[in-house]
Structures are given as C-alpha cells and as structure tokens.
Amino acid sequence: MSNDDHTESLRAAERRLQAAQLASDVAALGELLDDAGRFTGPDGRLYSKDDDLDAHRTGHQVLTGLKEEDLRVFATAHTGVTWFLGTLEGSVGGQPLRARMRYTRTWTRDRAGWKIIAAHATFVTE
8 A cells, every 4th residue: 555545545544534523423533543542632632532522422521513725644554643724613511602712733643544643732822
C-alpha cells in the first residue's frame, strides 16, 4: 500500500469518526478509539475512552452540527495524524455550544484498522 493509500484510508477513518460523533454512535466510536487512548479536552483535562463514550451515551455531549473547514492528514503504514479545523454545534452538560475547534489526533493502525491513541482539542478564537 502506498503512502497515498494510507493517507486516504486515514482520511476515511477521520470522516467515520466525525459521523459517529455527530450521531453519538457509541459502537462506532468504540471501534475508532483505542482502549488506552487519552484525550486532552479544551479545558486542559485528560479524558479516557470511557469518559468519551459515556459523554455520548448519557447525552452529556450532543452534537447537532459539525462543519469541517480544513482537514490535513499524514499517514504511514501504522501511524498517522489528523488536524481538523471546523465548527461544532450542540450542547455540553446541557449548555449550548457553538465553537470553532482545532483537533489534533494521533492514530495507530493494525489489522482491525485505524484507532485514536491520543487527541488534543482547543478552541480557535480568531
């Protein structure tokens, strides 16, 4: 498989992730998040896979809109990084959310496919 093919398969995984987030599809998210993964939220706190899945399962985090402005992808045979820039709409903890966000995600790939092992989210203010 060429690097272009790795890049396209990772781009597809990122898009599956976005669709799963928008639908709060806990099963699909469970497949895309590594069990040992850790995620830095925009509040600076570290979250686990279980934290992320619980936020969707319980309705603590609900996305009603996700508009991608830019997506950059780097991938090799077993490792990749995605840089997402876009606007999210919905609610967190019952409070309305509309924010422009940047996500940097580190992915690993095995026979089961791409999984996120680390991610960082930040609000973009400009």
